[in-house]
Amino acid sequence: MGSVIKKRRKRMSKKKHRKQLRKTRHQRRNKK
Secondary structure, rough: OHHHHHHHHHHHHHHHHHHHHHHHHHHHHHOO
């Protein structure tokens, strides 16, 4: 059970990073 939760946490962290990258890209466009 513990190993499965750790794998899920790793996947969630990757998805969170992708969302942050998308937000930064939109901010750069708005600055221009």
